[in-house]
Amino acid sequence: MWKFLLQRLLLFIPTFLVISVITFVLIQAPPGDYINSYATQLEASGEEASEALLLALRKRYGLDQPVYIQYVKWLWGIFTRLDFGHSMQWNRPVGDLIWDRLAWTVLISFLTIIFTWILAFPIGIYSATHQYSGFDYSFTFLGFVGAGIPDFLLALVLMWLGFAFFGLDMGGLFSEAFRDAPWSWAKFVDMLKHLWVPVVVLSVSSTAGLIRTMRANLLDELRKPYVITARSKGMTEWHLVLKYPVRVALNPFISSIAYVLPQLVSGTTIISIVLSLPTTGPIQIRSLMSQDMYLAGSIFLLLASLTILGTFISDILLAVVDPRIRLE
Amino acid sequence: MTRRITRREFLVVSGATVATGLAAACGAGESEGPADAAPAEAPAADEAAMPMGKYREAPELSEMVQAGLLPPVDERLPADPWVLPVLREIGKYGGEMSSIVADPTANLFEISNARGAAAAGRSYDLGSIIPIAVESFSVNDDSTELSVSLRAGQKWSDGTPFTTEHVSFWYEDILLNEELTPVVNKKLAPGGETLKLEVEDDFNFKLVFAVPYPVIIDILPSLSLWSPKQYLSQWHASYNEDADAKANEENFDAWYEAFQYHADEGETQQDADLPVLGPWVFEKQDTQGNTTYTRNPYYWAVDAEGNQLPYVDRLQKLVVENREVLTAKILAGEGTHHSWFLSLADFPLYKQNEEAANFTARLHPDLRASEMGMAFNYTHTDPVLRKLFNDVKWRQALSHALDRNEINELRFAGRGVPRNPIMHPGPLFWQEGLDQMYTAYDVDLANSLLDEVGLAWDSDNKFRLRPDGEPLALTMEVDAGRADLSETGNLIKSYWAAVGVNINVKGQDQQFYMQRMRANEHDIGVWAIGGASEPYSRQNEPIRYRPPWHWSSTPLGGPLWRQWLDTDGAEGMEPPDIIKELWETTVQWQAETFGTDRYKELGLKMLQINAENVWLIGTVGLVPRASIIRNTVRNAPDSDNILSIEYGMWTHYQQEQWWIDA
Numbered sequence: 001m002w003k004f005l006l007q008r009l010l011l012f013i014p015t016f017l018v019i020s021v022i023t024f025v026l027i028q029a030p031p032g033d034y035i036n037s038y039a040t041q042l043e044a045s046g047e048e049a050s051e052a053l054l055l056a057l058r059k060r061y062g063l064d065q066p067v068y069i070q071y072v073k074w075l076w077g078i079f080t081r082l083d084f085g086h087s088m089q090w091n092r093p094v095g096d097l098i099w100d101r102l103a104w105t106v107l108i109s110f111l112t113i114i115f116t117w118i119l120a121f122p123i124g125i126y127s128a129t130h131q132y133s134g135f136d137y138s139f140t141f142l143g144f145v146g147a148g149i150p151d152f153l154l155a156l157v158l159m160w161l162g163f164a165f166f167g168l169d170m171g172g173l174f175s176e177a178f179r180d181a182p183w184s185w186a187k188f189v190d191m192l193k194h195l196w197v198p199v200v201v202l203s204v205s206s207t208a209g210l211i212r213t214m215r216a217n218l219l220d221e222l223r224k225p226y227v228i229t230a231r232s233k234g235m236t237e238w239h240l241v242l243k244y245p246v247r248v249a250l251n252p253f254i255s256s257i258a259y260v261l262p263q264l265v266s267g268t269t270i271i272s273i274v275l276s277l278p279t280t281g282p283i284q285i286r287s288l289m290s291q292d293m294y295l296a297g298s299i300f301l302l303l304a305s306l307t308i309l310g311t312f313i314s315d316i317l318l319a320v321v322d323p324r325i326r327l328e
Numbered sequence: 329m330t331r332r333i334t335r336r337e338f339l340v341v342s343g344a345t346v347a348t349g350l351a352a353a354c355g356a357g358e359s360e361g362p363a364d365a366a367p368a369e370a371p372a373a374d375e376a377a378m379p380m381g382k383y384r385e386a387p388e389l390s391e392m393v394q395a396g397l398l399p400p401v402d403e404r405l406p407a408d409p410w411v412l413p414v415l416r417e418i419g420k421y422g423g424e425m426s427s428i429v430a431d432p433t434a435n436l437f438e439i440s441n442a443r444g445a446a447a448a449g450r451s452y453d454l455g456s457i458i459p460i461a462v463e464s465f466s467v468n469d470d471s472t473e474l475s476v477s478l479r480a481g482q483k484w485s486d487g488t489p490f491t492t493e494h495v496s497f498w499y500e501d502i503l504l505n506e507e508l509t510p511v512v513n514k515k516l517a518p519g520g521e522t523l524k525l526e527v528e529d530d531f532n533f534k535l536v537f538a539v540p541y542p543v544i545i546d547i548l549p550s551l552s553l554w555s556p557k558q559y560l561s562q563w564h565a566s567y568n569e570d571a572d573a574k575a576n577e578e579n580f581d582a583w584y585e586a587f588q589y590h591a592d593e594g595e596t597q598q599d600a601d602l603p604v605l606g607p608w609v610f611e612k613q614d615t616q617g618n619t620t621y622t623r624n625p626y627y628w629a630v631d632a633e634g635n636q637l638p639y640v641d642r643l644q645k646l647v648v649e650n651r652e653v654l655t656a657k658i659l660a661g662e663g664t665h666h667s668w669f670l671s672l673a674d675f676p677l678y679k680q681n682e683e684a685a686n687f688t689a690r691l692h693p694d695l696r697a698s699e700m701g702m703a704f705n706y707t708h709t710d711p712v713l714r715k716l717f718n719d720v721k722w723r724q725a726l727s728h729a730l731d732r733n734e735i736n737e738l739r740f741a742g743r744g745v746p747r748n749p750i751m752h753p754g755p756l757f758w759q760e761g762l763d764q765m766y767t768a769y770d771v772d773l774a775n776s777l778l779d780e781v782g783l784a785w786d787s788d789n790k791f792r793l794r795p796d797g798e799p800l801a802l803t804m805e806v807d808a809g810r811a812d813l814s815e816t817g818n819l820i821k822s823y824w825a826a827v828g829v830n831i832n833v834k835g836q837d838q839q840f841y842m843q844r845m846r847a848n849e850h851d852i853g854v855w856a857i858g859g860a861s862e863p864y865s866r867q868n869e870p871i872r873y874r875p876p877w878h879w880s881s882t883p884l885g886g887p888l889w890r891q892w893l894d895t896d897g898a899e900g901m902e903p904p905d906i907i908k909e910l911w912e913t914t915v916q917w918q919a920e921t922f923g924t925d926r927y928k929e930l931g932l933k934m935l936q937i938n939a940e941n942v943w944l945i946g947t948v949g950l951v952p953r954a955s956i957i958r959n960t961v962r963n964a965p966d967s968d969n970i971l972s973i974e975y976g977m978w979t980h981y982q983q984e985q986w987w988i989d990a
Contacts, residue, residue: 032839040838043879048514048869056510083579089433091589091596093579100615156652163656171653176662179618179646276649278616286431291839 008315015308016301023300024071027293033063034088037290061088074294078301085294089287094298098280102302104173105279109264111195112202116260117253119207124214124249128222129241131215143208151267155201155274162197171276198271205267206260213252221245251322257314262307383409385636386421389625398625399487401636406481409636410460410629415452415963415985418631419639423988425664425961426644430654432617433595437668439645440595441976442983443621445605447476448548450980454863454970457545461605461628463531465548471540471921476553478531483626484603488558491530497557499525501566507584515547515868542921546866549976555591556603563587595619607638607984617647629984638984658956661685664988665964667692667955667971667978672740675954686959691952692971697749697763697860698946699740700816702804703853703877703885706943707901712796713851716781717885718904723942725777727766729827735819736948739812744951749872750939752950755862756923757931762939763949774827785828792828801830802851805844808835813854816947845876845883853877853884857946861974862931866922870914873934875907877944885943910937960989 035057039049058064062073077083084094123143127136159171172179173194178187221227222245230240269281276282280299287296381402385393392398427438449460459465463479482490502508503516512522519539526534535544535553561567563574563586571583580586590599597610597619604610607629608621621643629637646663648654654669659681670678678689704717716722732746747763783792786799794800804821806813817833824831831852836844844850853876859865860872869879875890876883883890886907891900893911903911917930938944953971957964965971965981 030837030839031843036839036842039881040842043881048879049881050511050514053511060510081579086580086585089596091592092598097615159653159656163660171648171657180620273649274652276653282649283432286433 004319005316008312012308012312016305019304019308020075020297020301021071023297023304024074024293025067027288027291027296027300028067030291032291033058034061034291034293035063038088074297078298084298087287087292087295089290089292089295094295097283097295098299098302101278101280101283102306104277105265105268105281105303106306108195108198108202108268108277108279109261111199112206112264113257113260115199116203116207116210119203120210120214121253124211125218125241125246127211127215128218128249131219139211143211146204147208149204151201151205152270152274154204155197155271158197158201159275173277198268198275198277201271201275202264202267206256206263210253210256213256214249217249217252218245221248247321251318254314254317254321257317258307258311261310265303265307383630383634383636385625386623386639386641388421388641389623389636392625404483404487404626405630405636406479406483406628408463408479408481410479412629412631412637412982412985414632415982417962418633418635419963419985419987420989421635421639421641421987423640423960423990424642424644425640425983425986425988426646426662427666428646428648428654428657428663428669429617430648430651430669432647435595436645437973437977437979438665439619439621439643441979442643443604443606443608443610444979445607446549446552448545450549450975452980452982454975454980457548460549461552465545467542467545471542471544472537474535474537474544476533476535478533479628480531482605482628484556484558484605485609485624485626486556486559486601486603487626488556488603490554490605492527492533493530494554494557495525495533496527497561498553498555501557501561501564502555505566505584507565507582508587515543515551518544540919543866543918546863546922549979550867552605554605559601559603560587560591563590608643611642617645619645627984631985639987640983659685661687661958663958664961665955665957665978667953670954670956672743672951672954675741678954678956687956688959689954689956690967691743692955692965692967692969694951694953695752695861695970695972695974696856696858696949696951697751697872698747698857698949699744699951700813700948701749701855701857701877701884701944701946702820703944705848705850705853706875706886706903707848707888708851709848712794712798713802716783716795719781720941721777721781723945724766725774725781725827726824726829727942727945728768728770728777729774729829730767730820730823730945730947731769732767732947733769735816738819739816740948740951744948747946747949748939748942749857749860749944749946749949750935751860751862751865755931757928757935759932759935762935763946765939766942767946771826778827778829783828790828791825791830799830800828801832804831804833804852804854805836805841805850806833806854807838807841809838810856813856817854820947842882846881846887848887853882855882855884857944857949858973861972864974866918870917870934872944873938874911874914875903875943906937906941910934913937962987962989 035054038057039054042049055064062070074085077085082095084098086092087094087097090097123139127139130136173191174187175190175194178190181187222241224245227240227245230244231237268277268279269284271277272279272281273285280303284296284299286292287299381400383401383405385401389398389401393400398404425439425442427436429436445461447460447462448457448465450456451458461482463477465474465476467474478490478492484490503512503522516523518537518541521538523538524536526536528534537544563571563583565571565583568574568583571586575581575583575586578586578589580589590602592598593602593604593610596613598613600610600612602610604624605628607624607627609624611620611622613619623638623641627637631637646657648657651669651671655674655677657663658666658670659677661684675689675691681687682689704723706714706717708714708717727748736742736744736746745763746767748765748767750763751758753760753763778792782795783800785791786793792800804817806817808814814833814835821831821833841850845853855878857872859868865871865873871878875886875893877886878884880887880890880894886903888901889903889907892902893900893908913930913934917927917934920927920930955965955971963982963986965978969981971977
């Protein structure tokens, strides 16, 4: 077990480095740099952005240096001082901008996973134990509809419904009155009123997938001889199902952390823009468009690290739950 | 001899569209200041408790005065404050103005421009340039010197008296410091030489130019010639030996980075202690970009009854992530006033919600010359295309081939004006019909002109061939981020196909497209045509009236001509005589004093040469701009007030005099 953990942990480092290199190179790949987009802004406000000025600015931000030097400097700052660089677009240290947003991203993703489980787990069990029943068909149908609806569309529809029928101001996570207020019970309740929309929207598509997996896995298990043996020994049906086959069928739920996380993170980007949420998504898109590279790079790096971490956690949990994995 | 121009005189010599209302609109004269009358009035009952001085202030400030946190208002104001004439009515203190922005770091003109305090600004009717943060300014006869007098007793928002010391700091330690100003703005270096500062005493200074520079008056509204030395010098290497160490402590690599961080007064301001001169002071910005500003207790302007301005307590900039949420929030009644992020297409929607959300939606005149304009690349690397593009008949033909009325109906609900991008009617040298030359929709005329140019049809009679017999196929690249340009581009494609000219409309990443234009690799340069108005051309550069018909970083047509002109023939491609003449005209126009006969003559010539040669083909311009103002906001502009980025949107509509009728 310890060897297994150590192996996983060591793999973390090269993965992280490879991701950081790819991120940095990809961000630099499109033509132009932040200074170009800055020049466009300058000119829109009636200032000429002369070549001399652009050169001086590139020098100022170190953009005239080769990419690998910029990369090493950036990474060095992160490792030695936890300094993620300076966002040129925001005129602020990147660190000031991302932690809040990262926390919201993690919170929303986490709540979504929990919500997905709460839905998918009982429905999956019910569908498997009542195969081909009316409810099984209805859940299957709903599941496929959920998987088929583009999430941004669902978000827009929910937002419109909220606005048109309940007069709710759906954008953001707080209403106008609480945006500036310090934390209180009322503010928490206000947040919940807004938070359910992204959580529901994001859950809809992954729930369908998990229901199907749960149902299929459980069906396989239910037909196995040990279940028949247990049943013949007079074990109550629910006790039996929950104690053995469901435990085996749980594997996909746990390993889903690893693949649901990246899906959620990219899913939240679109949803956050549509719903105007304070997550990393909107800032990430914007920083890419303006080629504010340290900000964009840091966000990608942190999200990638979180995903690696998620995989790591799900590996450990799997090993805990399923002895077979530990032994391999 | 230096002739001193008073404000009132300046209005006359500036010769702008002077109307009777003008004296009222900018009568900030010292002598007739109605402020003297204010103390004579009996104090209102609820104000009786306050110690009454010459001026009155917001309740929140009197509380601070009583608590000993602030000196009394009479001491905070200069002896002779700026007296703003009544817009519609005297306001009441209190309330908050807020506006929503769909991009956190974008300039939110609704709020940002309220905070400015440049040396000068425009009068309420936009017709003339008046002193704002200074008492007066004047230029000498040959326009080589600008003399400025500061108001004695005017203070920064931290209470420090505002003197020429702050001007010297800006000049010596910022403008002339190579670390902070690696390249001096061309506007501050007329004749290629950075302007000089001569300080006379605490309140008088002169800017001296190497060459006559009348444009200095036009650019004053965009300049602040000072910086809060009392606060910023602690990060400056000339004042603090340990500036670099201080910067390192704050996680900056060098002192000038820390300095710029603390000196930032724009959308990304972070330092709430930075002293300013404007009516509102930055309070805080959260990580989403939501920003608040509070009133400046030392703001040096009063209304006609001696109430210190501004009336409104706080400003708020609220950030959302996309325009749909923005629209939803505005329709739900959030925010007090909006315009920059509104869309004309949504105007009926705004109107429908007027009553429910308690606001009024209006359309204001805008000065944008054309919503989209095209220039061919007159220095194309292909000699056949280059010759073709330089044939005026080719350009006239393609201008005649556009159904601008249809574009207007389809894209702008018929609210714009079909035209070529030749200014707005109204500058001092306007000539009726200039914008309508070669704009009549006439397919037959276009065809016959193209025949004259020598473009034969291909064997299928579908498209025309180039003079050398090759098929004629051009690519029109447009900024892929601008869906409106692609849509209009596709309409244009169909109009030109009808006369046998085959173009392909291709969306391109903005930066990549700009690079291609700079490298002279494009066929047709396409952009939205703002910046063609008289004030913009004057303040900045007549960017729409000479090669490359935009800024050099986005050269729509003929980047190599511009290179040749900029380097006196050392690089680039020699332009034809007409371009040289045009260039000379624009240069002389810039160097001429505003409003003189020669100014008008040169300006008109600049427009005429452009109108006749159609280097820049326009579609629909002068499309009105929508605004939404909550009904409780008073003293705000009406639908006959121009609302245009060319005049800095709301900048000159005195937001310190707006008030909330709760």
